[in-house]
Amino acid sequence: MADKFISIEGIAKRYPSAANGTATIFENLWLSMPRGEFGCVIGHSGCGKTTVLNILAGLDKATEGVVIVDGQAIEGPSLDRAVIFQSHALLPWRTVIGNVAYAVSSKWRHWNKAKVLAHAQExxxxxxxxxxxxxxxxxxxxxxxxxxxxxxxxxxxxxxxxMDEPFSALDALTRGTLQDEMRRICLETGQTTFMITHDVDEAIYLADKIFLMTNGPKAVLAEVVENPLPKDRARADLHRHPHYYALRNHIIDFLVTRSKTYAETAKHHDPRNVPVVAPAAIEPRLVNAAT
Ligand SMILES: Nc1ncnc2c1ncn2[C@@H]1O[C@H](COP(=O)(O)OP(=O)(O)OP(=O)(O)O)[C@@H](O)[C@H]1O
Ligand SMILES: [Mg+2]
Structure with missing residues (x-):
């Protein structure tokens, strides 16, 4: 059985609406990730990405369904789950070490000050x-x-x-540097990470799996894209990899057309068995073999 460290099981989010009683943002959404994996969600504005992330964080509640992390259903915010927002959300009156130490002392309340500060410094x-x-x-x-x-x-x-679009407000140079750091840290620590981005190259660089969401209302997870690029990829060389353009085009095609038409075209969509694809360039020798 696949390792489901994160398991989103049939969640829906609905709001009361004046027009027809209920607005369904998404429903019957299933998604899972194994421990240590980096997943990115891509989809147009308003499809419900932040809502899914907030439900995972325990900051919002699903109208239906459950979310399980490491075998435990999420019932509210927890220091087991850390959120990085687009805006930094730091405490302005605390220093850098004060901000980090505050989180550390919230998690390990019995630690003395010296231990908290040493851990924060690390x-x-x-x-x-x-x-x-x-x-x-x-x-x-x-x-x-x-x-x-x-x-x-x-x-x-x-x-x-x-992470909800954590680098989108940064200039391109700083964004690149932080992406490099994030990738290095996640590879070193094996941190399980779920991130929202609008930046296709960011997803290709960072993610092991890319979750494609259709437009709302009633958005669905249409596809799980497995990143075919090697683990030791470098940001500067992404575009040189033979599978890069196949992967990038696949995601862009989805955003430009399929995210809008999916509901009419995918008659047999099974939310519990979303297609898993790994777009890859056709090997030159296979092209030769076919001709
Ligand atoms: N309190 C609310 N009442 C009614 N509708 C809401 C409420 N909060 C969010 N929504 C709607 O839910 C939908 C999904 O919002 P969400 O913030 O999750 O989108 P998103 O995919 O993160 O978009 P973006 O890419 O712009 O950040 C939007 O259409 C939004 O208008
Ligand atoms: Mg959002």
Missing amino acids: FINLVGLSGSEHKRPSELSGGMKQRVGIARALSITPKIML
Whole structure:
């Protein structure tokens, strides 16, 4: 049986609506991920990505269905799950180390101050912020603030890390650097991560699996795309990999056309058995063999 460290089981989200009584954002959504995997969700604005992430975080409740992480149903927020938002959400009156230490001491309440600070420092070093421990958020660049958010999230050794477009507000250069750091850290620590992005290349670089959601209302998970690129991929060389364009085109085609028409065309959509695909370029020798 596949390892379902994260298991989203038939969730729906509905809101009361003036027009017809109920607005269904999505329903009967099933999705699972094994431990240590990096999953990215891609879909158009409003399809319900943040809602799914918030339900996983325990910050929102599904109208139907359950979400299970490491064998336990989610019933509310927990320090087992760390969230990194698009806006850094740091405490402005605390320093860098103060922000990280606050999370650490919330998780391990019996630790003394020295142990908390030493642990917080370890994660500040991990994200390359040593030397800036005593700065306050107002003294930091956008990239540095996001690094503090990452250090804070990782410092509580969460079972899962949830990220909602964490790099989208950053300039391209800083975004690239943080993507590199995130990838290095996730590979080193085996951190299970679920991330939302609108950036196709970001998903191709970071994710093991890419979840494609159709447009709302009544959005569905249409496909799970397995990343065919090697684990040791480098950001600068992505486009040189023979499978890169096949993968990228597949995702772009989905966003441009299939995400809108899926409901009419996929008559036999089975939400519990969503197709798993690994778009790959046709090997040159196979082309030759066929001709
Ligand atoms: N409190 C609410 N009442 C009614 N509808 C809501 C409420 N909160 C969110 N929605 C609707 O739920 C849908 C999904 O919202 P969500 O924020 O999850 O989308 P998203 O996929 O994250 O979009 P984006 O890419 O723009 O961040 C949207 O259509 C939104 O209008
Ligand atoms: Mg969102």
